[in-house]
Amino acid sequence: MAFQKMPGTQDIMPGAVERWQYVEQKARDICRRYNFREIRTPIFESTELFQRGVGETTDIVEKEMYTFTDRGDRSLTLRPEGTAGVVRAYVENKLYGEPDVSKLYYIGPMFRYERPQAGRYRQLHQFGIEALGSVDPALDAEVIALGYTFYTEVGLKGVRVEINSVGTPAVRAAFRERLLAFLEPKRELLCKDCRSRMDRNPLRVLDCKHDQQHFTDAPSILDSLDEECRNHFGKVQTYLSDMGIPFSINHRLVRGLDYYTHTVFEYKAEGIGAIDTVGAGGRYNGLVAEIGGPDQPGIGLGIGLERTILLLQHQQNEIPAAGDIDVYLIALGEAAEREVTKLVYRLRQNGLRAERDYLGRKMKAQMKSADRLQARFTAILGDDELARGEIALKDMTNGEQRIVALDRLAEAING
Numbered sequence: 001m002a003f004q005k006m007p008g009t010q011d012i013m014p015g016a017v018e019r020w021q022y023v024e025q026k027a028r029d030i031c032r033r034y035n036f037r038e039i040r041t042p043i044f045e046s047t048e049l050f051q052r053g054v055g056e057t058t059d060i061v062e063k064e065m066y067t068f069t070d071r072g073d074r075s076l077t078l079r080p081e082g083t084a085g086v087v088r089a090y091v092e093n094k095l096y097g098e099p100d101v102s103k104l105y106y107i108g109p110m111f112r113y114e115r116p117q118a119g120r121y122r123q124l125h126q127f128g129i130e131a132l133g134s135v136d137p138a139l140d141a142e143v144i145a146l147g148y149t150f151y152t153e154v155g156l157k158g159v160r161v162e163i164n165s166v167g168t169p170a171v172r173a174a175f176r177e178r179l180l181a182f183l184e185p186k187r188e189l190l191c192k193d194c195r196s197r198m199d200r201n202p203l204r205v206l207d208c209k210h211d212q213q214h215f216t217d218a219p220s221i222l223d224s225l226d227e228e229c230r231n232h233f234g235k236v237q238t239y240l241s242d243m244g245i246p247f248s249i250n251h252r253l254v255r256g257l258d259y260y261t262h263t264v265f266e267y268k269a270e271g272i273g274a275i276d277t278v279g280a281g282g283r284y285n286g287l288v289a290e291i292g293g294p295d296q297p298g299i300g301l302g303i304g305l306e307r308t309i310l311l312l313q314h315q316q317n318e319i320p321a322a323g324d325i326d327v328y329l330i331a332l333g334e335a336a337e338r339e340v341t342k343l344v345y346r347l348r349q350n351g352l353r354a355e356r357d358y359l360g361r362k363m364k365a366q367m368k369s370a371d372r373l374q375a376r377f378t379a380i381l382g383d384d385e386l387a388r389g390e391i392a393l394k395d396m397t398n399g400e401q402r403i404v405a406l407d408r409l410a411e412a413i414n415g
Contacts, residue, residue, distance in 0.1 A: 040108070084291070131299050161268075162268060165262055179219060237249075380392040
């Protein structure tokens with residue numbers, strides 16, 4: 001072939017796309033019930049937005065962004081995650097002036113230059129939510145609960161919730177010194193990335209997937225929390241327990257983005273190789289101000305749809321079918337052909353899934369097509385039936401056939 005898809009991308013074909021539609025519809029329905037409204041932001045933004053919002057020392061900014069210079073000599077980046085763009089829209093459109101908490105959700109593609117592997121693509125898709133304008137720990141618990149509800153209702157089993165608190169910038173500054181004192185004697189044992197992070201953002205060393213054996217006795221940030229942070233984290237745990245959301249505390253959970261404060265969390269599930277994180281999020285109370293808005297708090301989560309769908313397949317979960325064709329129309333004769341074209345249109349306008357032949361095939365071949373499409377009915381129209389204003393309607397489940405009036409066809413199909 002002359003052209004093939006680029007590495008790290010995928011064609012989502014008919015037969016597979018129905019899984020995506022099912023998962024996306026579940027996300028939309030849950031957001032409706034939790035009173036989150038959809039927002040759609042541009043696929044590319046100013047590079048500086050992600051440098052400031054995500055953090056210059058993160059893997060995303062350092063290694064993974066698709067950045068280019070446009071014809072106006074501006075540095076632009078395909079969005080690697082959803083939060084920064086949503087917060088930019090929140091500030092630019094002055095949603096902070098609304099009297100209520102802004103509860104927003106998005107579904108769409110993100111772009112990261114990573115090594116492609118199971119459940120990880122360079123063009124990936126995320127479902128995410130952001131709640132801006134409140135510091136209430138009950139909102140933290142609601143966001144965590146929404147994500148857990150999503151995984152439960154799409155049919156995934158064995159999803160675990162892990163939570164932690166990364167405190168405030170002041171708390172992290174104090175913990176940074178304790179952590180560096182622990183890490184410095186181990187510097188030469190750590191990987192290149194960890195040694196680099198020690199000098200710039202040592203908390204991220206704990207997030208390393210290669211050196212965990214060296215961190216067994218690492219200090220816990222929970223021991224450095226001040227009273228405000230401890231109270232906030234304690235209330236989050238209480239609310240989750242009250243709702244019956246199962247969770248565990250992972251004191252090494254720091255997340256890979258710089259903007260997090262207080263609560264951070266991950267959803268874990270086994271079945272897609274070494275990567276077991278399928279979704280994550282946290283609170284980001286300083287991000288709105290960092291991007292140029294007023295000092296408004298926020299919390300959000302992001303869920304990878306590829307990993308969700310891969311897990312559904314791994315667990316052999318049955319995705320509900322998109323639904324059968326309601327009726328397949330067959331025309332026998334030139335006048336009938338013209339009438340069937342009109343009938344198909346009218347049936348569709350009545351909300352029915354209707355199909356017909358466009359390949360000039362014989363009746364037997366058309367009946368086979370109706371079977372492949374799992375049509376509930378076939379409607380056969382000849383010129384003689386047309387002259388009488390009638391059509392033959394066959395129930396494909398039991399083979400029964402009856403004659404109905406053309407102008408009552410939709411009513412007959414609906415039963």
